[in-house]
Amino acid sequence: MAYKFYKDNREFIEALKANNDLVTIEQEVDWDLEMGAIVRRVCEKKSASPYFKRIKDYPGFEAFGAPLSTYKRLAIAMGMNPDASVPEISNEYVKRTTGDPIKSILVDKKKAPCKENIWTGKDADLFKLPGPMVHDGDGGRYLATWHFVVSKDLDTEFVNWGMYRQMVFDEKTMVGPVLPFSDMGKMFYGKYVPKNKPMPFATVIGCDPLSGVAACAPSPIPEDEFTGMLMGAPVELVKCETNDLYVPAYAEIIIEGEVIPGIQIDEAPFGEYTGYRTSPREPRTVYRVTAITFRNNPIVTVSNMGVPTDEGQLLRSFSLGLEMRKLLESQGIPITGVYMLPESTHHLVVVGVRPAYSGIASQIANLVFGSKLSPWFTMVVVVDNETDIYNKDEVIHALCTKCHPIRGIRKYEQAPGTPLYPFADPEERKWSRGSQVLFDCTFPLSWPKSDLPIKVSFNNVYPKEVQEKVLKNWKSYGFKD
Amino acid sequence: MAQKEYDTFILTELSQFPEDQEMEMIVRNLMPADRRYKYRSFYATAMISKSESKYPDRLWVRLGRGQLQEKPWSIKIIKEVNKFG
Ligand SMILES: Cc1cc2nc3c(=O)[nH]c(=O)nc-3n(C[C@H](O)[C@H](O)[C@H](O)COP(=O)(O)O)c2cc1C
Numbered sequence: 001m002a003y004k005f006y007k008d009n010r011e012f013i014e015a016l017k018a019n020n021d022l023v024t025i026e027q028e029v030d031w032d033l034e035m036g037a038i039v040r041r042v043c044e045k046k047s048a049s050p051y052f053k054r055i056k057d058y059p060g061f062e063a064f065g066a067p068l069s070t071y072k073r074l075a076i077a078m079g080m081n082p083d084a085s086v087p088e089i090s091n092e093y094v095k096r097t098t099g100d101p102i103k104s105i106l107v108d109k110k111k112a113p114c115k116e117n118i119w120t121g122k123d124a125d126l127f128k129l130p131g132p133m134v135h136d137g138d139g140g141r142y143l144a145t146w147h148f149v150v151s152k153d154l155d156t157e158f159v160n161w162g163m164y165r166q167m168v169f170d171e172k173t174m175v176g177p178v179l180p181f182s183d184m185g186k187m188f189y190g191k192y193v194p195k196n197k198p199m200p201f202a203t204v205i206g207c208d209p210l211s212g213v214a215a216c217a218p219s220p221i222p223e224d225e226f227t228g229m230l231m232g233a234p235v236e237l238v239k240c241e242t243n244d245l246y247v248p249a250y251a252e253i254i255i256e257g258e259v260i261p262g263i264q265i266d267e268a269p270f271g272e273y274t275g276y277r278t279s280p281r282e283p284r285t286v287y288r289v290t291a292i293t294f295r296n297n298p299i300v301t302v303s304n305m306g307v308p309t310d311e312g313q314l315l316r317s318f319s320l321g322l323e324m325r326k327l328l329e330s331q332g333i334p335i336t337g338v339y340m341l342p343e344s345t346h347h348l349v350v351v352g353v354r355p356a357y358s359g360i361a362s363q364i365a366n367l368v369f370g371s372k373l374s375p376w377f378t379m380v381v382v383v384d385n386e387t388d389i390y391n392k393d394e395v396i397h398a399l400c401t402k403c404h405p406i407r408g409i410r411k412y413e414q415a416p417g418t419p420l421y422p423f424a425d426p427e428e429r430k431w432s433r434g435s436q437v438l439f440d441c442t443f444p445l446s447w448p449k450s451d452l453p454i455k456v457s458f459n460n461v462y463p464k465e466v467q468e469k470v471l472k473n474w475k476s477y478g479f480k481d
Numbered sequence: 482m483a484q485k486e487y488d489t490f491i492l493t494e495l496s497q498f499p500e501d502q503e504m505e506m507i508v509r510n511l512m513p514a515d516r517r518y519k520y521r522s523f524y525a526t527a528m529i530s531k532s533e534s535k536y537p538d539r540l541w542v543r544l545g546r547g548q549l550q551e552k553p554w555s556i557k558i559i560k561e562v563n564k565f566g
Contacts, residue, residue, distance in 0.1 A: 032519065057516050057517050058517070127517045127518045127521065128517065133519075133520060135547075136547070136549075137543065137546070137547025137548065137549065138547060139490065139547070140509070140520055140522060141520050168520075168521075169522045170521055170522060170523060171521070172565075173565070263564065265507075265564075266490070266507055269490075269545065269546045269547045277546045277547055278546075280492065280545050280546075281490050281492060281545050288565065
């Protein structure tokens with residue numbers, strides 16, 4: 001059964017408008033920093049998404065900023081009540097993504113809006129697209145900030161959709177980091193490069209919102225099928241013009257080409273997911289363009305990574321946390337929930353657990369830090385079921401009062417990492433070396449019951465009848481909240 | 482001919498950066514005739530000087546995390562180098 005979903009960004013934009021979560025900007029906006037600055041401020045103020053109708057130098061093109069930088073927009077994208085709570089959205093996501101994958105279907109090119117315009121040869125020129133200069137000081141214009149790159153394994157039928165940023169270098173060349181442990185990193189550097197073969201790619205810009213959610217989710221399920229699970233309906237794909245890859249028919253812009261072995265070009269700096277420009281300008285993966293296809297009046301998506309909260313932080317935290325929940329549940333650990341704080345730029349995950357046996361926090365941390373996803377987790381905070389994992393105040397309270405500053409903290413060294421950690425030293429960044437830490441906020445089971453500190457809260461230290469009386473009379477006492 | 486403007490990222494110690502010798506570097510065009518091509522990068526064989534007036538065009542310098550240096554240098558682009566044949 002199909003859930004309520006939006007097959008393209010145009011429908012999604014209408015839905016945001018209907019929910020008072022869109023600002024349509026009719027006045028001309030400059031792609032050179034102004035558009036980026038607006039999107040940045042939107043992320044920092046949690047404002048409505050900006051929909052840019054006129055872009056300087058690029059008549060006929062439009063842009064859509066911060067498409068998914070709040071839980072409200074995620075709930076709308078999933079066809080849910082816009083006011084759904086984080087646990088409600090999380091449970092719905094887990095429910096939809098634990099069933100059977102839904103295979104995509106192919107549509108005829110004539111029915112695919114992304115083929116309304118086709119540029120090949122000299123026409124396929126990246127500067128004819130309004131790639132924004134997102135932040136002052138970036139290494140170039142980033143056309144691909146909220147998008148995904150399609151690639152196919154050299155020996156198998158495995159197809160990957162992943163979000164890997166791309167900077168425009170010249171008319172035909174883009175460049176960006178592809179981390180070695182990512183699916184595309186393993187494909188390209190593990191298989192194509194040793195054989196010195198170019199790898200076909202297709203960059204999808206302005207995909208429907210759920211494809212974007214899937215592309216940055218760390219699921220083992222192929223992302224197009226994962227999108228189908230989120231939609232409850234198959235994704236409609238169409239074949240590329242200059243290679244054998246398939247892309248969503250309703251996407252706004254497709255950039256086709258080859259990832260080139262044997263050459264790397266300097267990329268970055270760029271404002272990154274941690275809220276800093278950290279990873280250095282250095283030689284990175286090169287994409288050469290063979291064709292550009294696009295819808296009439298295409299709408300470019302613009303995400304602006306920086307201090308929280310942008311869609312990368314929100315959705316990566318969301319999906320990384322929930323993938324970890326699936327892993328811990330599959331191991332039978334008595335967890336009560338997992339929540340990764342978007343404000344932590346997906347560095348800190350909170351795991352709620354019934355402390356059923358000694359060492360449970362270490363067991364959780366070992367699983368988190370031992371998983372494929374470990375480079376994205378630097379801090380694990382394990383709390384007991386007394387703490388609401390979604391309530392930042394309660395988590396900080398537990399961290400500061402229940403975690404012993406020596407015994408409660410366990411460090412994990414020599415872990416895989418990324419060059420993007422602001423806290424890492426230059427040598428650690430160069431070799432993508434990480435470090436991780438567990439904060440165990442459970443009281444040891446060995447403590448005698450009589451010695452256990454008692455949490456002093458309204459819910460915990462008053463008899464039920466007193467609580468009920470106070471709640472019932474709250475307004476009549478004179479309180480307005 | 483009007484002065485053109487470029488910029489480049491320098492990751493090494495600025496004081497040790499070689500001047501007045503032909504070298505290959507990546508520069509970005511900040512003043513193309515068609516504004517849509519602003520920030521187009523290319524490999525160039527060029528000579529540079531820390532003096533703003535020595536060579537015909539202006540070169541702004543940024544450090545590895547994008548920090549713009551206050552004073553521009555100057556550059557003479559000898560030729561664009563095509564890495565892709
Ligand atoms: C906005 C955004 C930009 C990203 N950019 C990169 C990138 O440039 N390189 C990279 O390796 N991962 C990047 N990531 C992380 C990957 O998208 C992420 O690991 C994703 O799950 C794809 O990897 P996978 O196919 O290996 O699961 C980015 C994520 C987001 C949300």
